Amino acid sequence: SAVISQKPSRDICQRGTSLTIQCQVDSQVTMMFWYRQQPGQSLTLIATANQGSEATYESGFVIDKFPISRPNLTFSTLTVSNMSPEDSSIYLCSVRQGHSNQPQHFGDGTRLSIL
Amino acid sequence: AQKVTQAQTEISVVEKEDVTLDCVYETRDTTYYLFWYKQPPSGELVFLIRRNSFDEQNEISGRYSWNFQKSTSSFNFTITASQVVDSAVYFCALSEAAYGGATNKLIFGTGTLLAVQP
Numbered sequence: 001s002a003v004i005s006q007k008p009s010r011d012i013c014q015r016g017t018s019l020t021i022q023c024q025v026d027s028q029v030t031m032m033f034w035y036r037q038q039p040g041q042s043l044t045l046i047a048t049a050n051q052g053s054e055a056t057y058e059s060g061f062v063i064d065k066f067p068i069s070r071p072n073l074t075f076s077t078l079t080v081s082n083m084s085p086e087d088s089s090i091y092l093c094s095v096r097q098g099h100s101n102q103p104q105h106f107g108d109g110t111r112l113s114i115l
Numbered sequence: 116a117q118k119v120t121q122a123q124t125e126i127s128v129v130e131k132e133d134v135t136l137d138c139v140y141e142t143r144d145t146t147y148y149l150f151w152y153k154q155p156p157s158g159e160l161v162f163l164i165r166r167n168s169f170d171e172q173n174e175i176s177g178r179y180s181w182n183f184q185k186s187t188s189s190f191n192f193t194i195t196a197s198q199v200v201d202s203a204v205y206f207c208a209l210s211e212a213a214y215g216g217a218t219n220k221l222i223f224g225t226g227t228l229l230a231v232q233p
Contacts, residue, residue, distance in 0.1 A: 001162070033220070033221075041225070042206065042223045042224065042225045042226050043160075043206070043221075043223045045220045045221070048220070058220070090158060092160065094160075094221075099212075100148060100210050100211070100212055101148045101165070101167060101210075101212070102165075103150055103162045103165050104150075104162070104221055105162060106152075106159065106160035106162075107159075108157075108158065108159045109158050109159065109160075111158070
């Protein structure tokens with residue numbers, strides 16, 4: 001499976017600031033996704049990162065808060081904007097090659113704490 | 116609507132015991148895919164297995180086995196002779212087939228925390 005590198009692995013940020021998380025894959029992939037995992041919770045899909053076009057956001061998530069870029073088939077970024085303590089979570093990038101019957105593979109995640 | 120239920124929030128066993136993690140799903144689609152993932156304390160999510168809705172064969176991989184039963188909408192995961200290294204959160208997930216170019220999402224259960232005591 002693809003090797004997924006996510007940076008930073010963790011960060012502590014001040015309220016009101018923004019942080020951009022990068023996801024780099026070692027091969028071209030069809031689909032890239034961004035998830036949030038709040039402390040002790042399951043994973044929730046934020047959006048599907050579409051190559052060359054605007055991301056597709058899930059209900060409850062908006063572009064102004066979580067802008068996403070995907071300039072090519074191996075790279076995507078997620079920005080968490082105007083952060084508040086409620087944004088403290090693990091943010092995970094995942095990739096999938098091909099059809100929905102294929103598994104998603106995940107990066108190691110970014111542990112974000114907001115003071 | 117799609118839904119995945121993992122009723123067991125936490126399970127604690129002693130090493131070498133067998134343990135079964137339950138997963139019940141809901142979907143209106145006739146074609147769907149089920150997955151199990153492991154999340155150890157280090158945090159990374161590791162893919163374990165995929166099962167297609169039209170393939171009800173059970174599967175065994177070493178100490179791991181999976182029992183898929185469409186009649187009860189269940190996809191249970193059994194670890195035989197558990198080891199301390201099996202301690203992790205285990206997630207069951209559901210994906211429906213994507214048609215018409217639509218991208219579909221992976222719906223996760225709430226996870227089961229397995230603690231294997233030495």
